[in-house]
Amino acid sequence: MSHDHLADEQLSARLDGVLDAADEARIDSHLAGCEECAARLESFAALDGSLLDAIDHDPGDAYFADFADRVAARIAADPKGEAALAREAAGVAGSGGAADADAPVPVAKPRATNPFAWLFTPRGLAFAGSAAVLVAAVGLGVQWYGQRGAVVSTLAGSVATEQAAPSQSSDPAPQAMSAPVTDSMASTQAAPSAVATLDASAAKDAAPGTRPDRPAVAQQAAPGTLPLSPRAELAPGASRNVARARETERRSTPAPALAPPPVATSAPAPASANVTQQEGVAMSEVGQSIESSKPKATSAPEAVPPQPPARAKVTDALTQSLRENSPLGKSLGGAPAPAAAKRDLGFRGGRAEASRMSLDAGVLTDRCGLVRDTRGTPLAAAQVRVSGAQPANTRSGADGRYCFDAAPRVGDTLIELHVGFEPVRLPITSIATLAVNMEPIGTLGDKGGMLTGFASKAAPTPDVYASQSDVVRAAVTAARAQAALAARERTAESYEKLVVLWDDVAERTSGAATYDARFRSLSALHEAHAIAPESARADRLRHAIESFVAATPRTLPERATVLRWQQELRSR
Amino acid sequence: MDSAPRRTLDDGPDDTSLVQASQRGDQAAFGQLVRRYQRAVHRLAWTLTRSQSDADDLAQETFVRAWGAIGRFELGLPVYPWLARIVTNQAFSLFRSRKRRPETSIEPLVEQGQQWGIDDDPAEHTATNERDARLRACFAQLAPEHQAVLALRVMQDLSYDEIAHALGVPAGTVMSRLSRARADLKRRMAGEASEDAS
Incomplete structure (x- = not known):
């Protein structure tokens, strides 16, 4: 270069x-005069x-419908969520060496040792969905029943009794780069301490020998003694410490620590004997339900405490209370309450997320436009790019509106991006209508049954593009509109625009559709050349014909036409 | 660059309120955050692993860890880069632990459909387009850091600042890394790729 x-x-x-503006101007002026760089x-x-x-991949709405449920169940049942904090924090420390320490613990690996993991495997889900819900449900019931007993962690803790050993060994705190000794001590010793505590609260006779209580360690690792930087996740060393402190904190104190990681101050949970008793009941219930429903428990059996009496009754009460009262039940799974479901998009009820983004038809005037979803809500901070000779880039404001410095030109492609939405690409044409028929992210079409309103096959069009995505079909629609316009105007320019539009379609398709688009593109170029036979255009046409002939099967009917054009071109 | 939410649209409270509530232990609020960002998180996880099972695991694990760490989240910061950081760190760990880069090809989609009970049309997702397949292959050959920066910028539309936050590197590094990633990818697509660029 x-x-x-x-x-x-x-x-x-x-x-x-x-x-910045100055650099951009400088670069643009270079680009204007340098074809190579352009x-x-x-x-x-x-x-x-x-790219x-x-x-890009979206597993579909069915996958996401219960995603939150699965996360909830995983939080409830998977001690890794806590044990992994230290690892996560270490990883979060950056792309540097700290992350290496992370390496020996593959993310997926703990599944192998987690007796509950099968609950969260895809296959297990369908099978054991109810069991997973029960985990959450019982946990939630506990929360309500125990008056802010803070459930999820309770369950994590209870399961941790089984998991403590593996999770401890799989979380070796090797990243000791800058971690203080006390930190690693806390990390390796706090777990047993917590286990003992939880066991004690769960059942008096929980396996004693293996779990020495270590209050001293717990104290050592008490939150106050370690830096709790608010930006902990940004500070490599500190974040590890904090993570461990958190972990330790939660594991070493029964009730308050049960309230999530957070600053549990706002949820004062006095560990009254009553609450603890209830938790013990609930925990054993969970253990029991999982125990009975899973095929094989590989964990230490003593971790499941003996069942207290009246279990079933309690469970009923818990489940009932969950249905009526648990906020998580409404939002994360369990028993969906209509009122909550109404607001919670993408919730289990099969509601589609409002994951469509579209241009407001006709609002793109000159150089400004509006991004909004299909419900008409303006989308802030969508990135809008112009891809073409003069690339431009902007973002929509809070009202969803955006403006470019200069109007996109015909033939350019407008690209709108917003995380969570299917990208929109819109060829700019001279036609007034800029309506885009957007593909919702992860639509399952007719078969999925989730998005009947948006099903891509809803509008049968008996052409080669019928089975294409909505994005493609929108591009086709734009191209056809331009074709009609070009047929009226009969100018080389309008046919050139048509070339671009069909090329765009061709790029997005394959098979019969791409052959069709390529042929139409070529026809448009041929037409443009017929109207205004310039030598540069003739060269392009020649080249386009060659590549068409090279890229299409011999059996394609249109080839005869194209070959004829080729002959004509040569004879001139 | 702004720091607007990268999320599925819903009518709920803003992120900060939800984070705040989550920090107080409000699981419903956290559930809303999960649903708000699940697609973006999964999408990133998939981009980095190109495997449904890995992406599924990473995405879920990301929220599990986010829940565990939400107490340390600084209110006012954008949520998504923080989640993206958890995703990318997990993905990097995964790569390293397997001593190799993620698989080039995606899993057989038919199997995926069965696995998930999603009666999806394999043809819709499968690489019917040769160029796409080639691009995927080339992308998979990129260094993980380059994959990540491209994923965050191109696929996820994060600003440089947000990428910097998500990757834990200075914004200047994002700029140079992105250009190297793009150049490398372009070179590989042009067939001039060397195997040692990592």
């Missing part, structure tokens, strides 16, 4: 629109766009 040309970094930054920029932009197409 010559020193005259722009560096990759400049192009990359220009593409992302992060340069082409490189365009290739970066194209690569970005292709979006090629590497």
Whole structure:
């Protein structure tokens, strides 16, 4: 690369629109006069766009409908959630060495040793969904029943009795780079201490020998003694400490620690004997229910405390109370309350998330537009890019509106991005209507039954694009509109626009659809050339014909036409 | 760059209120956060692992850890980069623990459908487009850090500042890393890729 040309970094930054005005102006003026750099920029932009197409995946609404449930169940049942904190914090410390210490503990591995893991495997889910819900349900019941007993951690704790050993050994605190000794002590010793506590509260006769109580350690690791930086997650060393302190804190104090990680001050949970008793009951109930429903428990059997009497009754009461009172039951799973479900999009009820983004038809006037979802709510902070000769980049404001410095030009592609929404690509045409028929993220179409209103096959169109995504079909619609316009105007320019639009369609499709789009693109170029036969256009046409012939099967009917054009072109 | 929420739209309270409530132990609020960011988190996890089972595990684990760490979350900061950080760190750990980069090809989608009980159309997702397949293959060959920065920028539309936050590197590093990632990917797509770029 010559020193005259722009560096990759400049192009990359220009593409992302992060340069200040002066730099941007300088680079733009270079781009205006340097085809090579402009082409490189365009290739970066194209690569970005292709990545979006090629590497994107959404498992669908069915997957997400109970995702939160599964997370809840996992939090409830998986001690790793706590044990892993230290690891997470270490990992969070950055991409540097700290993360290496993280390596020996693969994320997926703990499943193997977790007797409850099967609950969360895809296959297990369908099978054991009810069991998982029961875990959450009982936990929730405990919370309500025990008056702020703080459940999830309770359950985590109770399960931790089984898990303490494995999780401890799999969380070896090796990342000791800067961690103080007390820290690692706390990390390795607090777990047994907590286990003992929980066992004690759960059942008097819980396996004694293996779990020495270590109040001293717990004290040592009490939250106050370690730095609780509010930005802990940004500070490598500190975050580890905090994580461990948190972990220790939670494990070493029965009731208050049960309230999540947080600053449990607002949820004072006096560990009254009564509450503890209830928790013990509930925990054993959970243990029992899981024990009885899972195929094989690989964990230490003594972790499940003996069942106290009147278990079933308590469970009933808990379940009942959950239905009526638990906020989590409404939001995370369990028994959905209509009122909550109404607000909670994407909730188990099969409601589609409002994950569609669209341009407001006709609002894109000149250089400004509006991004909103299909419910009409403006979307703030959507990124809007113009991909074309003059790439531009902006974001929608709080009202969903955005403006470019200059109007996108016909032939450019407008790209809208917003996390959680399917990207929108919209070829700019001269036609007034900019309505985009958006594909909701992860639609299952007709079969999924989740998104009947948006089902992509709802509108049968007997053409090669019928089975394409809505995005593609929107592009096709735009191209057809432009074709109609070009047929009226009969100008080379309008046919050139048509070329771009069909090329865009061709890029997004494969098989018959892409052949059709390519042929239409070629036809448009041929038409443009017929109207205004310039030598540059003739060259492009020649080249386009060659690549069409090379890329399409011999059996394609349109090939005969194209070959005829090729002959004509040669004879001129 | 702003720090607006990257989330599924809902009518709920703003992130800060939800985080605050979660910090007080309000599981319902956390549940709302989960639903708000589940797609973005899963999408990132999938981009980095290109495996449904890994993405599923990572995504869930991310929220489990987020719940565990929510007390340390500084109110007012954007939530998503924080979640993205948890995702990427897990993904990096996963890569390293397997001593290899994530699989190039995605899992057979038919199997996935069965696995999830999703009666999905495999053709819709499967790489029918050769170029896409090639791009995926090239992307998979990139260094994990390059994959991550591209995923966050291109797929997730995070600002440089947010990426910096998510990756725990200075914003300047984001800029250079992104350009290297793009250049590397472009080179690989052009067939000039060397195997040693990591």
